[in-house]
Amino acid sequence: EIVLTQSPATLSLSPGETATLSCRASQSVSSSLGWYQQKPGQAPRLLIYDASNRATGIPARFSGSGYGTDFTLTISSLVPEDFAVYYCQQRSNWPLTFGGGTKVEIK
Amino acid sequence: EVQLVESGGGLVKPGGSLRLSCVASGFTFSDYTLTWVRQAPGKGLEWVSSISSTSYFKYSPDSLKGRFTISRDNAENSLYLQMDSLRAEDTAVYYCARVGMTTVTDWYFDLWGRGTLVTVSS
Numbered sequence: 001e002i003v004l005t006q007s008p009a010t011l012s013l014s015p016g017e018t019a020t021l022s023c024r025a026s027q028s029v030s031s032s033l034g035w036y037q038q039k040p041g042q043a044p045r046l047l048i049y050d051a052s053n054r055a056t057g058i059p060a061r062f063s064g065s066g067y068g069t070d071f072t073l074t075i076s077s078l079v080p081e082d083f084a085v086y087y088c089q090q091r092s093n094w095p096l097t098f099g100g101g102t103k104v105e106i107k
Numbered sequence: 108e109v110q111l112v113e114s115g116g117g118l119v120k121p122g123g124s125l126r127l128s129c130v131a132s133g134f135t136f137s138d139y140t141l142t143w144v145r146q147a148p149g150k151g152l153e154w155v156s157s158i159s160s161t162s163y164f165k166y167s168p169d170s171l172k173g174r175f176t177i178s179r180d181n182a183e184n185s186l187y188l189q190m191d192s193l194r195a196e197d198t199a200v201y202y203c204a205r206v207g208m209t210t211v212t213d214w215y216f217d218l219w220g221r222g223t224l225v226t227v228s229s
Contacts, residue, residue, distance in 0.1 A: 001168075034215045036152075043202055043219035044152065050211050087152055091214035095168035098152040 002026055004088050004099035012107040019075040021102045023088035028068045032092040035064055035073045038101075039084045047086075048073065075104070109133035109218060111203045116223030123193050123227070129186040129203030129220055137161075137181040140206035142216060143188045145199035145225075153199075156188065157206065193227045200224050 003026040013019055023033065031051040036044040046055040048064035051071060061076040075082055083106050088099040115127040129141070143155040156167040156177040165177055176189040186203055201223055204216035 032214075036216075043221055044216070045219070046207075046215055046217050049207070049215045053211065055212075055217060089152070089215065094166065096154040096157075096214060098154070100151045 001095060002029060002090050002093050002097050004090060004097055006086075006088060006099035006102045008102060009100070010103045010105060012105050013078055014107045015078050015080060017078055019073075019078055019082070019104050021073040021075075021086055021104070023066075023071040023073070023099050025069045025071075025090060027093075029090040029092035031067055032090055033064075033066065033071050034089045034091070035062075036087045036089065037082075037084050038087065039081075044087065078104070080106075111205065111218060111220035113201065113203050113220045113223040116201065116225045118226045118228065119193055120229050121194060121227055124189070124191045125193065125225060127188040127190070127201055127203075127223060127225070131184045131186070131205075134205075134218075136184040139208060141179060141186045142204045142206055143175075143177065143186075144202045144204050144216065144219075145197075146202070146222075147196070147199040150199075155201070158186070190225070193225075195227050198225060198227045 005024045007022045033051050035048040038044040047058050052064045063074045065072050085101045085103045087101050113129045119125050140159050142157040145153050145155050158165050158177045174192045178187045203220040205218040207215045207217045
C-alpha cells in the first residue's frame with residue numbers, strides 16, 4: 001500500500017498570503033496524484049488531477065506540481081473560502097489511498 | 108442538477124448490517140464507475156469500494172473484503188453498499204463519489220454526495 005504523508009498538519013496564514021502544502025508518497029506514483037478541498041460539514045471537492053491539472057471550475061490561484069514521490073499544492077493569494085482541509089490522493093496503485101490532510105486555518 | 112444523494116445511514120449494533128444507497132441525477136449514471144469513500148469522525152478519507160459502469164469489475168481494499176459488498180442498478184440510477192459484521196471502527200460518514208471518465212481523470216473522484224452517517228455502537 002502506498003502511504004501518502006502530508007505536511008504540515010496545520011498551516012496558519014492570513015488572507016492574501018500564499019499556502020504551500022506538501023504530499024510525499026512512500027513510493028513513486030509518477031504523476032498520478034490529485035488534490036481535494038474539504039470544508040467543514042461538506043463533501044470533498046476535486047481541485048487538481050495528475051499532479052498539475054486543475055479540475056473544472058477551479059480558480060487559477062490553485063496550482064499543483066511534482067512527480068514521483070514529492071508533490072506540492074500552492075494556493076496563491078488566499079481568500080476566505082480557501083480556509084479548509086486539503087487531501088492528496090494517489091491512483092497509481094491499489095488500494096487507492098489518501099493523505100492524512102493539511103488544515104489551512106486563518107491566522 | 109448533477110448530484111449524488113446518499114441515504115440509509117443510522118445507528119447499528121456491533122455485528123449488525125446496514126445497506127446504504129446513493130441515487131444519482133443530472134448525468135448518465137450508466138457511463139460511470141462509482142465509488143464509496145468513508146471518513147471517520149475527525150479523521151481523513153478512506154477508499155471503501157468501487158464498481159465499474161456495467162458491474163463487471165468490483166474493487167475494494169483487502170481490509171474490507173468479505174464484509175462490504177458494492178452493487179448498482181443502472182435502471183434505477185442507484186449505487187449500494189451492503190455492510191455486514193459491522194464494527195465500531197466502521198463508524199464514519201460514507202460518501203458516494205463518481206470516478207472521472209477520461210483517461211487523465213480516471214480514478215479521481217469528480218463528484219461527491221453529501222454523505223450519510225453510520226454509527227456502530229451498542
